[in-house]
Amino acid sequence: MSDAFVSLSDLTLAYGESIAVPNLNLDIQQGELIALLGPSGCGKTTTMRAIAGLMPAKSGTITIDGRDVTRVPANKRGIGLVFQSYALFPHLSAFENAAFGLRLQRRPESDIRSRTQAALEIVGLAHLAARKPSEMSGGQQQRLALARSLVMEPKVLLLDEPLSNLDARLRLEMRTELQRLQRETGITMVFVTHDQSEALALADRVVLMRDGVIEQIGPPDSLYNTPVTAFAADFMGFENIFAVEGTSLSSDQGALAVSYGADAPFLGWRPGAVRLGSGSHEARVRSVAFAGGHREYVLDTQIGPVRADVDIAAPVFAVDDAVMFDLPQETAHPLKAS
Amino acid sequence: MTARWPTWLILGLTLTFLIGPFLIIIFAGLSAGNSLAFPPQGLSLKWYLKVFTIESFHASFALSMFLAVFGTLAALVIGIPAAYALNRYDIPGAETIKTAVAAPIIVPGIIVGLALLRYLVVPLDVTITMALFVAHTALVLPYAVRVVSSSLQNLRVDMEEAAILLGCTRLQAFTKVVLPNIRGGVLAAFILGFVTSFNEVPVSLFLSGPGVRTMPIDMLSYMEITYDPSVAALSALLAFMCVAIVFTAEKFLGFSRYV
Numbered sequence: 001m002s003d004a005f006v007s008l009s010d011l012t013l014a015y016g017e018s019i020a021v022p023n024l025n026l027d028i029q030q031g032e033l034i035a036l037l038g039p040s041g042c043g044k045t046t047t048m049r050a051i052a053g054l055m056p057a058k059s060g061t062i063t064i065d066g067r068d069v070t071r072v073p074a075n076k077r078g079i080g081l082v083f084q085s086y087a088l089f090p091h092l093s094a095f096e097n098a099a100f101g102l103r104l105q106r107r108p109e110s111d112i113r114s115r116t117q118a119a120l121e122i123v124g125l126a127h128l129a130a131r132k133p134s135e136m137s138g139g140q141q142q143r144l145a146l147a148r149s150l151v152m153e154p155k156v157l158l159l160d161e162p163l164s165n166l167d168a169r170l171r172l173e174m175r176t177e178l179q180r181l182q183r184e185t186g187i188t189m190v191f192v193t194h195d196q197s198e199a200l201a202l203a204d205r206v207v208l209m210r211d212g213v214i215e216q217i218g219p220p221d222s223l224y225n226t227p228v229t230a231f232a233a234d235f236m237g238f239e240n241i242f243a244v245e246g247t248s249l250s251s252d253q254g255a256l257a258v259s260y261g262a263d264a265p266f267l268g269w270r271p272g273a274v275r276l277g278s279g280s281h282e283a284r285v286r287s288v289a290f291a292g293g294h295r296e297y298v299l300d301t302q303i304g305p306v307r308a309d310v311d312i313a314a315p316v317f318a319v320d321d322a323v324m325f326d327l328p329q330e331t332a333h334p335l336k337a338s
Numbered sequence: 339m340t341a342r343w344p345t346w347l348i349l350g351l352t353l354t355f356l357i358g359p360f361l362i363i364i365f366a367g368l369s370a371g372n373s374l375a376f377p378p379q380g381l382s383l384k385w386y387l388k389v390f391t392i393e394s395f396h397a398s399f400a401l402s403m404f405l406a407v408f409g410t411l412a413a414l415v416i417g418i419p420a421a422y423a424l425n426r427y428d429i430p431g432a433e434t435i436k437t438a439v440a441a442p443i444i445v446p447g448i449i450v451g452l453a454l455l456r457y458l459v460v461p462l463d464v465t466i467t468m469a470l471f472v473a474h475t476a477l478v479l480p481y482a483v484r485v486v487s488s489s490l491q492n493l494r495v496d497m498e499e500a501a502i503l504l505g506c507t508r509l510q511a512f513t514k515v516v517l518p519n520i521r522g523g524v525l526a527a528f529i530l531g532f533v534t535s536f537n538e539v540p541v542s543l544f545l546s547g548p549g550v551r552t553m554p555i556d557m558l559s560y561m562e563i564t565y566d567p568s569v570a571a572l573s574a575l576l577a578f579m580c581v582a583i584v585f586t587a588e589k590f591l592g593f594s595r596y597v
Contacts, residue, residue, distance in 0.1 A: 054499055075502045087500035091518040100514075101504035145500075152504060 005030035005188055006156055011060035013046050020046045021212040031186045035203035037193055043212035044192045048158050053077045065155055080149030084160040086141045088133040094144050095129035101152045119151035139170040159191035163198050175202055196235055200224055208232055230266045230335045238268035238333060239307040253304030256281060264334030269327055274308035277315060279326025285317050299325060360577060367571030374567050385571040398556035402536055409474035410531035417482025425490045440480045447540030455544045466550040473541050478531035485530060489523025529587045533580050
């Protein structure tokens with residue numbers, strides 16, 4: 001046993017006969033903010049539901065705060081979950097939504113009032129306590145769902161795609177809010193997302209999942225800068241990933257002879273790592289887009305499309321221009337197959 | 339633009355066809371004469387008042403009320419959990435079950451009545467009231483299941499999960515979260531069931547026996563003997579009652595959203 005606050009060991013989750021998550025091992029420290037990241041169907045939501053107790057474990061154990069909760073029903077685990085749809089109770093006011101869990105525990109009325117009020121204040125909704133959820137904006141509804149979980153002082157707070165339903169401005173607001181909450185309450189949070197920028201911006205540690213298996217786990221900067229596998233690199237914005245065969249790069253669309261080889265089976269370049277305007281390979285500009293500080297090019301090359309970001313001060317090429325480019329060895333990132 | 343009159347004509351004829359009988363019955367009951375006729379022979383309220391003095395109508399009204407209220411309640415007690423199970427659990431053959439539940443609506447009442455008489459009342463020696471109660475519950479059950487189902491479909495499953503994570507048992511999640519949110523559908527199902535049961539004729543016709551008759555059956559047999567305007571007056575009163583119930587429901591619940 002580790003000293004982790006939340007510990008999943010050899011956890012296997014299945015829908016009927018089909019195994020969604022085989023043998024997962026994950027330790028989460030107290031007060032940590034963890035992101036479960038991956039494409040849809042990677043098992044991240046299933047894993048979150050298993051921590052909450054909404055999904056039974058086929059085998060393996062889940063311990064929270066030193067207690068084996070694998071067989072503890074969801075209503076006795078003391079875990080909060082903010083649903084993607086918020087799942088507020090439409091027949092109750094904001095106040096009664098937030099007070100719901102405390103009322104179930106038959107606490108004294110004064111206790112319920114003060115704790116609910118405090119939770120609504122934390123999320124900045126105290127002035128809307130009498131409103132029905134249907135009379136609140138999406139952002140307000142989400143903060144209410146957050147307050148409804150927080151009022152129970154859960155050991156772990158789970159969030160399902162907390163930012164995906166919000167517009168850009170609210171997204172930033174909610175991100176700041178969640179980080180502040182975590183700092184102020186020290187609560188352990190696990191959130192699920194398919195958006196790598198969300199995961200990187202918010203989490204202390206990112207767990208990248210693929211087909212029910214943890215592909216890579218680490219702090220945002222290490223995941224961003226040193227993805228280990230081609231899959232992880234693809235997810236982290238290495239848009240140019242090619243297989244290495246001897247001294248040539250290849251994709252399913254062709255091959256390109258280069259002056260170097262590599263120990264790794266794959267090499268990856270971010271768009272910013274591609275050299276454009278000089279080099280030893282020919283390409284044709286398929287598209288160019290202005291993106292503030294740089295221009296984003298898509299090139300038609302011998303090995304299919306190559307993406308290149310070039311500084312705004314560099315010479316501009318137009319669509320259909322012939323250009324020279326390079327995938328330089330010194331900016332290449334070696335990758336394992338997975 | 340001038341060619342709008344055919345549209346209005348069709349609309350007028352349709353409305354006359356739908357509302358006309360109702361108006362005829364109201365006025366036939368207001369007759370001062372002694373036989374059922376339209377237009378009425380003079381105007382008087384005597385037949386409307388006479389209705390309340392006919393002994394057998396008291397008993398049959400009470401029976402019909404009992405069947406409509408308790409038969410529908412029984413159908414809801416069975417139908418709500420059934421609708422919940424059909425919607426929330428992955429039951430093999432759920433679609434078949436849904437169709438089977440609707441059978442009493444699709445199968446002609448005469449067949450249902452005959453079957454119940456032949457295989458329930460006669461061999462098991464069930465009392466007539468009991469047989470009527472069972473029959474009406476079965477007839478109303480499809481409405482209960484259908485109407486409650488459509489309310490449940492609009493209610494997200496994660497709301498129940500949220501309640502469970504806040505400490506509810508499954509049953510508490512149902513009573514504290516699901517039920518309050520399908521309340522409109524349940525009431526709509528009740529009203530629909532009530533009206534259906536109260537106006538039901540064919541099945542009750544088979545099951546009614548000596549001294550035990552539902553209101554519509556009693557009216558039929560009254561008419562066989564006495565052809566006076568009191569039946570028209572009673573019909574009008576019952577129609578007003580049903581209209582009032584549905585109208586109230588529409589006003590306070592938006593009944594038509596559920597049906």
